Amino acid sequence: MEQPTTPPSVVYEHAHHIDAHEELGWWRKYVFSTDHKVIGIQYAITGLLFLLFGFGLMMLMRWQLAYPGKPIPLIGPWLGQSRAPMGIMLPEFYNQLGAMHGTIMVFLGVVPLAVGGFGNFVMPLQIGAPDMAFPKINMMSYWVYYIGGVIMLASFFPTTGAAQSGWTSYTPLSVITATSGQTFWLVGMIFLITSSLLGSINFITTIVQLRAKGLSYMRLPFFVWAQFVTSFLLLLAFPPLEAAGILQLMDKVAGTSFFLPSGLVISGKPLAVAGQGNPLLWQHLFWFLAHPEVYVLILPAMGIVSEIIANNTRKPLWGYKALVYSVVFLGFMSFIVWAHHMFMTGMGTTMSAFFQTTTMIISIPSVVILTALLLSLWGASIRFTTPMLFALAFLPMFGIGGLTGLPLGLAPSDIHLHDTYYVIGHFHYVVAPGTIFALFAGIYHWFPKATGRKMNELLGKLHFWGSLVCINLVFMPMFIQGLAGMNRRMYDGGAQYAHNQGVLHWNVVQGYAAWGLGLFQIFFIINFFMSLKWGKAVDKNPWEATTLEWLAPSPPGHGNFLTEPIVYRAPYEYSVPGAAKDFSPQFEPEKA
Amino acid sequence: MNIPYTVEERPDSGLANGKLGIWLFLASEVMLFGALFSTYIILRTGATEWPHGELSVPLGALNTVLLISSSVTMVMAWAMLKLHNWGRHRLYLLATFALAGIFLVNKYFEYSDHLARGEGPSHSTFLAIYFTLTGLHGLHIVGGMVVMAYLLGPGAKLWKQNPDQFTNRIEYTGLYWHFVDLVWIFLFPVLYLL
Amino acid sequence: MHSDPAGVRASLRKYVMIGAALLVFTVITVAANRLHLAVPFAITVALIIAVTKGSMVAAVFMHLSNEKKWIYGALLLTAIFFAVLMSVPFFTIMDSIGTPQPAIGVGEHPAGH
């Protein structure tokens, strides 16, 4: 590949002085910081809080699904007349919860945590950079995200409530529903997208420009590759949704009709707009973003899992090159499968054949990645640490989620499954026990680097086993319900329909499982805060890992490394025959 | 702490950070305007009729001329820095700023003319597209002017401290500015002529 | 190439010439419009001129005629996905089993008989 390059020595000349001299004020150090590690932690904490909030919304919904029309205990009375009179949830409020759960989990929870948090904190360390290429833009992207989040949250306060047309915001419904929630949603989305764009420019530039000496592309940790591809997805797929958001905002506030066809009759009255718009255009622009977006949710997770598997199997990843090529191919293909979400919109033969084929093709690199990770376990010496447990669970869970994508990707079987709980089950298996587990794994794995302390193993294992059981009890029954034909986004859980009667009782089971899942998160929260103070103090490299971030002090200071990092080998050189230790870090020179 | 390659080029990529950054930004802009052009095509082909001659071609052509000229002055402003001719650089950058300003004034007249006739964006699909596309483009012009104002004003100090970095900034601003010009080159025929 | 002052000085003329050429093309576009060509033809002509102008701006003012491989790579990728994006209109209308029609027509027969 290309020749190793020398970063200018200025960086390290004064490394020691700088900390002593430039004592930044509290605000500059923790709030308006330009340090990628602080920004990463800000992203991660904000993301976690949003995940918790999104989960809270979901627990309300699961109550309503389990016991339709019964007053919500404890919280019910606090929700207010416009949402839940006498504690009984209104259908409009259920729809708000659904739309906001989806939006918050995807755009305010997982992406900020996986990309903004882990990407920001870990990636520059792993490539041996002193910081991101554009630290000020990095700070800006966090604050733009923050504003977007505040706008989204604020949308709950007006009595007409938050957006209620699903996270997909299909037109014309989203436009003609005469409440302010959707306007908040659109403005919020524009901020969130802008933030992601700023972030992705920064990531790509950093990876291309700031790799340490000797760190060629084929020596990059897989996590960095995953972030690299993810950034391209963000960079090129988000702008169309930004455009679409602007157009829908025009429809909402300026009375245009980009997405409204002529001749609409709303509650018996003709709608007074110019018309001639196209409702399907929104769906195309939305899914043009949102399909790549789902890979934005999964690729960083795959990256995290690969790091942890390599570390805890004590051997190199199997088929590193195949992994890299697959992830690049996956990223590329994800731009041409979007209309598999739209088979039921009246698609003819050519288009459906095209999108079914691309959808089947895109499943192949996922199979390759999963297979490579599975085969990596062969011949290993597996340490069952908490991060490893989460990472291992990721494999079959993602497997279930991915495999159930196949019948959805074939248009005829999608006729029966589209918009049922089968779809909900499919993607939750990839994003919840998939991505969320990978994120937990990452937190347990990199917590020592960020804080200098380890998290508690016992609490971690309780958290793991409890979550694993509960989360499967929430999502596994969804396949049964979906196959029976139960539709998603049903305020009463589909209680009116004859075909659902045999599967309604699962709603109660899922309810308990969801609250149980909530309880087990308490172990995590306790562990998180306790370990900050009382966790076992650790040195630079507690996991005996090989990648560059473990060369920096824990926690790393401003500028990250004390000496210039130089890379001598591939990322996962564990158990090298003849070596003294079972790990040979990238940063250690060959000893003669 | 210094970030490597803010000014000098990284040997293996041949780029400074900002250069790659600005091009990536422009790539995302291509996708942004791409989606809008796509919308235009779809609404246009789906429309039963499409108005002609709603917009003033002379004004539009004048604006095209203004933006093209501003692109020339912008690239000259950069070239003058390369030649270490600070005075000329200031002149050209100021000219670019002024041309952009005139463009906006023109646009203002066009907008107010339509609005005075009660033809806002909700009037027809054509006007909806017209206002959205030119409005967004106008915002890009404003953004460019803000950056230029900064580089003419407080940002100019950098020339004394680090002339190479300042030259790079002008180059990146220029790249952005040419892109805004490029978008207009497409907007003009699409909205005014076809 | 542009880094040395001599190279830059040599380019100055080129910038002005390209600027002038762009202005000429603008005049041509407007003039062609005066001819009131048939619509598909007019669109083709206008787009060809616009693409030419755009390429001139990109190649010369933005120095794209002489860039580094990373920039070309990023732009190539963008161009591919841009092409996909421009196919959205095609996907939206060309291969639909439906026919455009309001649910309740104004004085027309909605179902084809």
Add this chain to the structure above:
Amino acid sequence: MMTKLLGMPVQASQHAAEIDQMTVLTHWLMLFLFVGWGAFFIFVLFRFRKGANPRASYTGAKGKLAKSTEVLVAIVEIVLLVGYAIPAWATRVKAFPSENEAVVVRIVGEQFSWNIHYPGPDGKFGRTDISKVTADNPLGLDRTDAAAKDDVTTINQLYLPINRPVLVHLSSKDVIHSFGLIEMRVKQDAIPGMTMPVWFVPTRLGEYEISCSQLCGLGHFRMRGFITVQNDADFRKWFDDQQKELRATP
């Protein structure tokens, strides 16, 4: 066996079996892969735990197992695509029954009900007009139009004869709905501004439901219609009764 296992609802239309067969085949593939990999996974976790294998092997797995599973998955997917999915979809969206042999119905979704419109014995749908829309006449049917005189309209109740193709012209007045007939394995979005053809052949007598399958607002969950599949004689009788009623009320 798998059909049972999956617990899918009864098949009440001609093409339902074909669609279910695809679902079943795909689930066999999924099950096969999952069990295969799952067994491997569990074995490996057990065999290569630290206690059992204190020193990891640098080279790890060898052999072509990986490549052959990947090729296998690809081949099965191609078979599913070319052999089943693409042709099955083509008959759904291309091989429409002719209007003479089929029962033709217009169905227009609105928040939150299904308006059903039969053309009457003349086989012609009457004119509809936005300005004629009222609470009693949600379709805006213009009864002064000759073709409209014999048109039968109902709300949320679709009557169909058994074993005859049904051709639905589907559209929507306001937002996107989805015409979902779970037992018939039919689902098609109703998109405002568009008319979509949908067809199927009911093959089982009884009462079924139309379930709106696209979020369409706060009443989405209760946007339920009913289908009665009758034998030909009963259907004709119902239809004639409707005609009589129409003639009785001028």
